[in-house]
Structures are given as C-alpha cells and as structure tokens.
Amino acid sequence: MILPIVAYGDPVLKREAEEIDENYEGLQELISNMFETMYQASGVGLAAPQIGRSIRLFIVDASPFADDVDDENPDPKAEGLKDFKKVFINPIIEEEDGEDWAFQEGCLSIPTIREDVYRKEKITISYYDENWDFHEDVLEGYAARVVQHEYDHVDGILFTDHLSPLKKRLLNKKLNNISKGNVDVAYRMKFPVKKRSK
Numbered sequence: 001m002i003l004p005i006v007a008y009g010d011p012v013l014k015r016e017a018e019e020i021d022e023n024y025e026g027l028q029e030l031i032s033n034m035f036e037t038m039y040q041a042s043g044v045g046l047a048a049p050q051i052g053r054s055i056r057l058f059i060v061d062a063s064p065f066a067d068d069v070d071d072e073n074p075d076p077k078a079e080g081l082k083d084f085k086k087v088f089i090n091p092i093i094e095e096e097d098g099e100d101w102a103f104q105e106g107c108l109s110i111p112t113i114r115e116d117v118y119r120k121e122k123i124t125i126s127y128y129d130e131n132w133d134f135h136e137d138v139l140e141g142y143a144a145r146v147v148q149h150e151y152d153h154v155d156g157i158l159f160t161d162h163l164s165p166l167k168k169r170l171l172n173k174k175l176n177n178i179s180k181g182n183v184d185v186a187y188r189m190k191f192p193v194k195k196r197s198k
C-alpha cells in the first residue's frame with residue numbers, strides 16, 4: 001500500500017522519534033509499505049516520520065546510484081551500492097570521520113528543492129534489521145550519505161537544517177509553498193497547512 005508522504009512543515013518531521021521493540025504491531029507490513037511508497041516516489045531512502053510515524057526506523061535502496069557508475073571511470077563513492085537495500089531499526093551512528101564533502105541532497109518531504117549539504121565521508125552505524133538481527137556497518141561515499149540523511153530524520157532533522165541562515169532565508173517562500181501544497185509533485189503527499197477556501 002502506498003502511504004502519503006508528509007510534507008515540510010509537519011511537526012512530525014521535527015520530532016525526535018522513539019525506539020521500537022520486537023512487539024511493534026504490523027512492523028513487517030509497515031516496512032513493505034514503506035518500500036512500495038519509496039519506489040513509487042523514486043526515492044533512495046525513506047524514514048518512518050516521513051509517513052507520519054515517529055519511530056526510529058528507516059529504509060534505503062541506493063542501487064540507483066550504482067546504475068550511474070561508469071565502468072571505464074568508476075566513482076569510488078558509488079562502490080558497493082548495487083545491493084545496498086537495507087532496513088535500519090533503532091540505529092545509532094557510533095562514529096563519523098573523514099573529510100566533510102558536499103553533495104546535492106533532496107528529500108521526498110521537500111520536493112523540488114536540492115541543495116549542497118556537507119557531511120563526513122565515513123560512518124560506523126549499529127542497528128537492527130527487519131529480522132531483529134544486530135549489525136555494525138562501516139559505510140562510505142554515497143551509502144554513508146543516504147544513511148546520514150535518513151538518520152537525521154529519526155532525530156527530527158531535515159537537510160535544510162544544515163544550510164546557512166542566508167540560504168535558508170532565500171528558500172523560505174518555496175518551503176512555505178511546499179507546506180501549503182503549492183508544489184508540483186508526482187506522488188501522494190500530506191500537506192500540513194490547509195489552503196484557505198475561497
């Protein structure tokens with residue numbers, strides 16, 4: 001089932017989400033609905049707050065980045081992305097290191113806006129998968145990037161929060177329009193600000 005994606009301005013996107021346990025009702029169905037929703041919207045990641053659930057769960061499938069890889073000229077940041085489809089439950093970023101690098105990020109909750117965001121190259125993250133098996137992974141490049149973006153969502157942080165105050169001010173009108181639903185988007189969304197009826 002495709003779920004509506006919550007748009008910028010909804011308070012659920014600013015809330016620090018709660019951990020869940022193995023008794024969380026309907027978890028497998030929720031995960032499968034989130035994948036369906038993400039693929040339909042052509043996303044590479046989706047966090048539970050984006051579909052209105054304030055829980056520490058996100059999914060990623062970064063294989064579209066692998067498709068861009070040129071065999072003659074491989075991009076080291078795209079390494080290992082072919083099967084990079086994962087579920088992260090109760091994740092903790094244990095460590096971040098390396099240089100800060102810029103990448104133009106977008107977000108299914110903030111359609112039409114893309115901006116350069118600086119993040120560290122490498123992360124160590126611990127989490128449970130959909131079978132409640134525990135993992136600790138070291139990620140780099142685009143894999144780290146997608147996970148850092150989604151991890152922010154379960155902490156109530158959006159990529160626009162990483163922009164300079166000036167940049168954010170310049171985007172203010174666009175962001176307000178997104179909250180009101182004045183935006184062209186090809187997937188189902190839920191907008192926090194009701195349009196005034198005439």
Ligand SMILES: [Zn+2]
Nearest residue numbers: 106107108109
């Ligand atoms: Zn996002």
